[in-house]
Structure formats: C-alpha cells, structure tokens
Amino acid sequence: MMENASQPPLIELRGISKYFGPVRALENVNLVVNRRQVVGLVGDNGAGKSTLMKILTGAYQPTFGEILLEGRPVHFASPHESRLAGIEMVYQDLALAGNLSIAANIYLGREPIKRQWGLFRFMDEKRIENGSRELLERLKINIPNVKARVENLSGGQRQSVAIARATAFNAKLVIMDEPTAALAVKEVAKVLETVLNLRAHGVAVILISHRMQDVMSVADRIIVLYEGAKVADLERSKTNLDEIVAYIVGSKGSAAQARAVAEG
Amino acid sequence: MSQSGTTPAATPAKTAVQLRGLGELFERVGILIVLLVLIALITIVERLANGTAYFLSIENFSNIARQIPWQAPLALGEFLAILTAGIDLSVGSVLALAMMSTVIAAHAGVPAIPAMLIGLAVGAACGAVNGLALTRLRLPHPFIPTLAMVYIARGLTNLLSNGTPILRVPWEFRVLGAGNVCLFTFECTPTSLRIPVPFIVVVLLFVGFGIFLTRTRTGRHIYAVGGNPQAALYSGINVNKILTLVYILSGALAAVGAILLAGRTNSGEPQAGVGTELVAIAAVIIGGASFFGGRGNVFGVFIGLVIMGVIGNGLNILGVQPFWQQVAIGVIILLVATLDVVRRRTNRT
Numbered sequence: 001m002m003e004n005a006s007q008p009p010l011i012e013l014r015g016i017s018k019y020f021g022p023v024r025a026l027e028n029v030n031l032v033v034n035r036r037q038v039v040g041l042v043g044d045n046g047a048g049k050s051t052l053m054k055i056l057t058g059a060y061q062p063t064f065g066e067i068l069l070e071g072r073p074v075h076f077a078s079p080h081e082s083r084l085a086g087i088e089m090v091y092q093d094l095a096l097a098g099n100l101s102i103a104a105n106i107y108l109g110r111e112p113i114k115r116q117w118g119l120f121r122f123m124d125e126k127r128i129e130n131g132s133r134e135l136l137e138r139l140k141i142n143i144p145n146v147k148a149r150v151e152n153l154s155g156g157q158r159q160s161v162a163i164a165r166a167t168a169f170n171a172k173l174v175i176m177d178e179p180t181a182a183l184a185v186k187e188v189a190k191v192l193e194t195v196l197n198l199r200a201h202g203v204a205v206i207l208i209s210h211r212m213q214d215v216m217s218v219a220d221r222i223i224v225l226y227e228g229a230k231v232a233d234l235e236r237s238k239t240n241l242d243e244i245v246a247y248i249v250g251s252k253g254s255a256a257q258a259r260a261v262a263e264g
Numbered sequence: 265m266s267q268s269g270t271t272p273a274a275t276p277a278k279t280a281v282q283l284r285g286l287g288e289l290f291e292r293v294g295i296l297i298v299l300l301v302l303i304a305l306i307t308i309v310e311r312l313a314n315g316t317a318y319f320l321s322i323e324n325f326s327n328i329a330r331q332i333p334w335q336a337p338l339a340l341g342e343f344l345a346i347l348t349a350g351i352d353l354s355v356g357s358v359l360a361l362a363m364m365s366t367v368i369a370a371h372a373g374v375p376a377i378p379a380m381l382i383g384l385a386v387g388a389a390c391g392a393v394n395g396l397a398l399t400r401l402r403l404p405h406p407f408i409p410t411l412a413m414v415y416i417a418r419g420l421t422n423l424l425s426n427g428t429p430i431l432r433v434p435w436e437f438r439v440l441g442a443g444n445v446c447l448f449t450f451e452c453t454p455t456s457l458r459i460p461v462p463f464i465v466v467v468l469l470f471v472g473f474g475i476f477l478t479r480t481r482t483g484r485h486i487y488a489v490g491g492n493p494q495a496a497l498y499s500g501i502n503v504n505k506i507l508t509l510v511y512i513l514s515g516a517l518a519a520v521g522a523i524l525l526a527g528r529t530n531s532g533e534p535q536a537g538v539g540t541e542l543v544a545i546a547a548v549i550i551g552g553a554s555f556f557g558g559r560g561n562v563f564g565v566f567i568g569l570v571i572m573g574v575i576g577n578g579l580n581i582l583g584v585q586p587f588w589q590q591v592a593i594g595v596i597i598l599l600v601a602t603l604d605v606v607r608r609r610t611n612r613t
Contacts, residue, residue, distance in 0.1 A: 080500055095498040099491035099558035100484070108488055109499030111481045122479040 008071030010035050010204050011056070011087075011173055016065035018051055025051045026228045029065070033173060038195060038205045040219030040236075042212070044248055047225040049208050053175050056206075057089050058082040086172035090162050090179060098151030102143060103132035105150055106165045135164050139197045141190075156187025163194050167203060174198060175206045180214050192218050212241055226250050294603070295552045295567045298596075302571060306578035319581050326458055328573045333462035334441070334525040335543055336569050339551075340473055341391075341514030342544035343565045347477075348490045348510050349557025350406035354394060354413035355518040355544055356537035361417040362387040362519035364424045367433055367532030376436035384519045390417055391515020395508030406511070414541075421534045430532040440465060441527015462524045469520065474562040486510060490557030546593060547572055550600050559604075571596065 013031040017024070026048045033039050043049050054060040056067065058076025066073050069085055076082040079089065096105045107128045114124040132146040141160045143153070150158060159179055166174050176195070180188045188211075195205055195218050209215050215222060222239065224232040224247040231253040234244070246252035303320075310319050318324055338355040345352040366383030370376060390413055397409035443461035446452040477483035488496040489506045496503050518537075526532055551568025553560025575596070576589050 079498075083500070091498060095492070095495040097488045097491035097495045097558065100488060104484060104488075105495075108484075108495070109501050111484065113481065120479075121481075123481055123484065125479075 007035075008068070009033065010037075010070060012068040012071075013052075013056065014066050014068065016052065016055060016062045016067075018048075018055060018060060019063045024228055026055070026062075029225070029228075029230050031223060031230065031233075033204050033206060035172075035204055036199050036202055037221065038199050038207060038219045040215035040222040041206055041208045041225070042210075042215055042222060042244065042248060043225035046227075047248075048228040049225055050177065051228075052225070053089070053177065053206070053208065056082070057087060057175065086170060088166035088169075088171040088174050090159075090166045090174060090176045096150045096158060096162055096165070099149065101147045101149055102136075102153070102161055103129045103146040105161060106132045106135065106146075106168050108165075110169065131168070132164075135168050136160075138201065139164055139167070139194050141194060154184075154187065156183050156190050159183060159187070159191050160194055163191070163198070167198060167201075171203055173204045173206065175208070177208045178210065179207070180209060180211055188214065212244065216241060216244075224248055224253075226253070295550070295564050295571075295600075298600075299567050299571050299574065302574055302578070306574070306582065309582055310578075313582060319578055322457060324577065324581070326460065328570070328577050329463040330460045331577065332569050332573045333460065333466045334521045334528060335540060335547070336466040336566070337469060337517040337520040337524070338537075338540055338544040339547040339565050339569055340469065340562065341517035342541070343548045343551070343553055343560065343562065344473075344486065344510045344517075345406065345410075345514050346545070346548050346553050346555060347486055347557060347560060348507055349493075349555070350398075350507070350510070351410065351545070352391075352394065352511060352514045353407065353410040353541050354390065354417060355514060355521075356540035357414045357417035357421070358387050358390040358515050358518040359522045359525065359537035359540065360421040360534060361390065361424075363522035363526050363536055364421045364430070364532045364534060366519075366523060367430050367526055368424060370434050370437070371430060376434040379434070380437075380523050383522055384516050387519025387522065388512050388516040390518075391512040392508065394515065395511035398511065399504035399507050406507075410511075425532065425534045427534055429534065431530065433526050433530055433532070437523060437527035438530065439527070441524045442530075443527075462528065465520075465524065469517075470562050470566050477562065482506070482509070487558055490559070492558075543572070546597055549597055550593075552600065552604070554604050555601075 009032045011031075011033040013029060016026055016029045016031075018026040029048070029052060031052070041049050041052070051060060055062045057079045058081050059079050061077075067076070068074070069087075074085060076085070076087075097108065100108070112124040112127045113121050114127075116122050129146055136143055136146065139160075141157075141164055143157055143161070150161060153161065163174070163176070163179065179191055179195075183191065192214060195207065198205055207215060207219060216236065219236050222232070222234050222236055222244055223230060224234075224244060226247065227250070231250075232244070232247040243252070307317070307320050310316060338359060341355055342352055362383040365386040366379050369379040369382045374382065394406065394409045394413050397403055397412070398406050401409075403409050439461055441462055444452055444458040445461060445464065446456040446458055452458060477486065485496065485501045485506050488499070488501060489503050493503055496506075522536070525536055529536075547568040548560070548565055549555070549568070550571055551560060551564035551566070553564065572593060575592050579589050579592065580586070
C-alpha cells in the first residue's frame with residue numbers, strides 16, 4: 001500500500017487464518033500483490049499454499065481475515081464469483097477437454113452467441129476462432145491451428161492454452177499451480193515466457209512452484225510459507241536461492257518469529 | 265524463432281501429426297467406408313450366388329428405409345447418453361410406456377396431436393427421473409438409475425394395459441409411422457418412387473440434433489462434459505444440468521420412436537422395445553461413438569443404423585439363416601470398438 005500511494009494494491013489478504021477442526025492450516029497470513037507483478041509462492045508440501053489460493057479464489061472460506069480487491073473488501077462464495085471479479089486459476093491437472101478444439105476450450109462456458117434468422121441462438125464460431133488466434137498471438141504462443149484438438153498438442157502447448165484460456169477474459173490476476181511440473185525442460189521455458197508476457201500485458205501472476213529455478217527466473221517477489229505462516233516476503237533482486245531454501249525448510253525464520261513479525 | 269528450433273525434430277513430429285490427422289479423418293468418414301464395403305460385398309455375392317441385383321434396387325432401399333425408423337430416435341438418445349460417457353438402458357422400456365400412454369390417450373378421445381404430446385411428456389418424464397436420480401441421488405453411474413427404469417417403465421406399461429395390446433391408432437399416427445411421400449407424382453402410383461414418412465421424420469430429427477450438437481452452446485457443453493467433466497465444471501458449465509437434460513432428451517426421443525412404432529404397427533404393444541436398447545447401443549458404437557465419452561457424431565450414428573439395417577436386409581436377400589445376422593452384428597461391434605481403442609492409443613504417444 002505504501003509503495004503506490006495513488007492506487008491500492010490489486011489484491012490484499014489481511015490476517016487470513018484457516019482452521020480445519022483442530023488443524024491450523026493457515027495462521028494470520030498477510031499478502032499483497034500489485035499490478036504487473038509476478039509473485040512466487042513457495043513452501044514445502046503442506047505449508048498452506050494451496051489452501052491460501054483456494055481461499056483467494058473462493059473455493060474455501062477463511063476462518064478469520066479479509067480479502068481486498070483494489071482496496072474494496074470482497075467475499076467470494078465460489079471460484080465462479082472470483083472469476084467474475086477477474087481472478088483466474090490455471091489448474092495443475094490441465095482443465096481442458098481433449099476432445100474439443102483449442103478455440104472451443106478457450107471459450108468453453110462463455111461462447112459468444114449470434115442469432116440466426118432471429119430464431120436460433122448459435123455459437124459465433126468466427127469470433128471464437130479469431131478471438132482465440134488473437135489471444136495466442138498476443139501472448140506469443142506459437143500454435144498454428146486453433147481448430148486442432150487439444151489432445152493432439154504437447155504438454156507444454158496444452159499448458160500454454162490453459163494459461164491463455166485463463167487470461168482470455170480480462171483477468172487481473174492469474175494463479176498458476178505448478179504450471180511446469182509435468183513439462184519437458186524445453187517446454188518449461190515457453191511457459192515461463194508466457195508468464196512474462198502476461199505481466200507485460202498488465203496482468204498480475206501468482207506462481208506456485210516446487211521448481212525454484214523457475215520461480216527465481218520470473219518472479220519479482222517471493223513469498224515463503226512454512227507450516228501455515230508466512231515466514232518471508234522477499235524482493236527477488238535482494239535474495240538468493242540458498243536463503244529461500246533455508247526459509248522453506250524452516251532453518252531460517254521460525255513460525256513463531258513470523259507470528260511476532262505479523263503482530264509487530 | 266521456433267521455426268528454426270523445430271527443424272531437427274520435424275520429421276518424426278510431422279508424421280505423428282499426419283497420423284493423428286488420419287485418425288481424425290477416419291473418425292469422420294471411416295464408418296462410411298465400412299458401409300460402402302458392406303454394400304459392395306453383398307451386391308457381388310448376390311450377383312455371383314443368385315445372379316440377381318435386387319439388393320441395389322431402389323425398391324429395396326425403400327425397404328431398408330422403412331425398417332430403420334422407429335429404432336433411430338432411440339439410437340439418437342442413446343448417443344447423447346454415451347456422448348457424456350453414460351448409458352441409457354431404459355430406452356426400450358420407456359418406448360413401451362410412451363407408446364401405451366399415447367395410444368390409451370387417443371382411445372380415450374384425446375385428439376391425435378395432444379395424444380402424441382402426452383407420449384412425449386411421459387418419455388421426457390422418465391428421462392427426467394433417470395437424470396435426477398443420477399445427479400441428485402448421486403448414483404455412481406447412469407447404468408443404475410436407467411436399469412431401475414427398465415423395470416419401472418415396463419411394469420407401468422403392463423399395469424396400464426393389463427399386459428394386452430391395444431389395437432388401432434388414429435390416422436395421424438399411421439401417416440407418421442407408415443405413410444409414404446411419392447416423388448414427382450401427387451398421387452402414389454405403383455411405379456412412383458416412395459419415400460417413407462417415418463424415414464423423413466428421422467432424417468429431420470438427425471439433422472436437427474446434428475445442428476444442436478455442433479452449433480449451440482448446450483451442444484458443445486454436452487461434448488465437453490463427455491470429454492472432461494472436470495474441465496467443464498471449472499469452465500462454469502452446470503454439469504448436472506447438462507446430464508439431466510441429456511437423459512430427458514433420451515426419454516423424449518424414445519417417445520418419438522414409440523409414436524412411429526404405434527403408427528407402423530397400428531397398435532400399442534406392451535412388449536414393444538424389449539431388447540431395443542441393445543440395438544440402439546450397437547448402432548451408436550458401430551457409428552463410431554466412444555464409450556469413454558466426448559466422441560462421435562449424429563452422422564455416424566445414422567450410418568451405424570443403416571449398417572445394421574443393411575446387414576439384416578442383405579443377408580436375408582442372400583438367403584442366409586437369420587441367426588447369422590446376429591453373429592455379423594456382433595463381429596462388427598468388436599471390429600469398430602477395437603478401432604476406437606487403437607486410435608486412442610495412437611493419440612497417447
């Protein structure tokens with residue numbers, strides 16, 4: 001908030017806690033994402049990354065805490081509501097229908113309609129195809145034929161289509177959960193390039209990844225969760241791999257310290 | 265930049281793409297080739313064995329066009345269910361219940377068109393029960409609710425009719441189920457080319473559903489639910505609504521079959537449609553739809569029906585024992601299903 005006086009941050013999570021019965025999944029997490037920013041969210045398995053993102057997209061409701069979108073408090077009852085507000089999630093398991101074309105997937109669930117003889121409501125196939133082509137071009141994703149079926153694409157191409165799909169409709173924030181986990185090395189670079197292209201188009205990105213080299217290469221800021229608490233929030237230019245790994249494994253900055261920081 | 269990057273690996277990748285292209289092409293027209301081969305075979309064997317060419321005559325095509333229709337709407341409904349990776353076992357029983365309802369209504373003095381609408385409503389209601397049982401009761405697979413409906417609908421049919429057929433239906437049914445339109449002449453003469461009205465009804469139905477499935481949002485969402493229900497859900501598609509709609513349509517289509525059959529047989533028959541669900545499933549599978557869902561089109565289903573009609577009719581003309589028809593249909597099902605598996609495997613490279 002301080003760094004940009006004229007505008008509130010795009011997304012601000014304040015004091016988010018989530019309890020599942022006696023289990024504390026998240027404890028008083030604060031998080032800010034600004035426009036045109038790639039934020040890497042890292043942490044060991046079970047550190048709370050996915051839970052935090054599910055709260056942000058409305059899949060879970062926080063036990064305590066609030067979410068501010070562009071300075072206004074918001075309540076997302078479902079992922080559908082957060083999507084309408086401009087927050088898109090790219091799922092790890094590639095939520096695409098292989099039997100449909102690239103264009104059909106990009107517009108799935110929001111196909112534009114044109115009326116035929118004033119009677120039938122048909123899909124506007126031209127707009128779907130042209131829109132898809134323009135979108136892929138804008139993100140510099142090199143796929144020649146938007147009519148090709150998704151099942152005939154490589155893993156990296158599919159991931160790129162999934163990202164393009166997430167950003168097709170004025171997304172302000174795109175959350176990516178392990179976008180590079182299942183990819184060949186050659187394809188990882190393409191996906192990371194797409195992340196940077198998103199930022200260049202004014203979209204903010206939260207990148208969840210186990211691959212530290214990916215996070216280090218594209219993130220502007222890196223946030224580390226440890227046992228449900230935020231233990232580090234670092235500018236990439238002022239940190240290094242060793243420091244981040246130390247935070248992830250808990251040898252630097254304990255959860256208790258983090259609580260002290262958050263309260264102070 | 266990727267142009268230069270891909271050159272070394274271009275050859276194997278390109279052939280893979282071409283193979284996949286062939287696979288897609290086969291998915292579109294392969295079934296047509298099977299049909300043409302079948303027609304050619306029967307024609308040649310007939311010429312060699314009997315020295316006649318009746319099979320290829322227009323009169324015989326008219327026969328085939330008369331045999332297919334009442335089962336065709338059931339196959340179409342079955343296709344919708346299989347498209348969503350489901351199944352509708354109840355189409356035969358729902359046909360009987362809709363047939364009985366519409367004929368009883370007509371005998372009770374309801375005019376023909378409203379009586380038909382009653383039949384359609386009964387069919388749609390059975391489908392709605394199937395769909396809601398699947399989506400609201402969260403039964404594990406549509407096999408279960410539609411299996412239950414096999415017995416419920418058949419039992420209700422027998423309760424309605426006391427297990428006995430009801431003879432005679434209004435002329436409107438007769439026109440739809442057994443009428444002819446004659447080309448080039450207003451009055452039908454023995455020499456004029458007769459096109460069965462039920463065949464026209466079926467063609468219109470298939471064209472209509474073809475447009476519905478490929479050009480409307482709902483149609484695309486049906487394919488999406490069949491291809492990847494998770495993806496459909498994430499895309500904001502109401503998957504349960506789509507599934508329920510599919511079973512309602514399947515029930516209503518079974519009722520269309522019921523109206524055509526009532527017209528053709530001039531009766532309401534409580535034992536109608538016993539085992540027809542298997543004919544419908546066979547036509548859908550032969551027509552190139554995949555049991556895994558999301559694959560196939562109405563054109564294929566239509567050709568699947570024609571293939572089954574041609575096998576029955578052709579072997580009949582050749583004087584082959586009718587039991588061989590069943591063997592032949594079984595063999596073709598195995599063949600086509602194997603092709604589907606092989607194609608899927610080549611896609612998984």
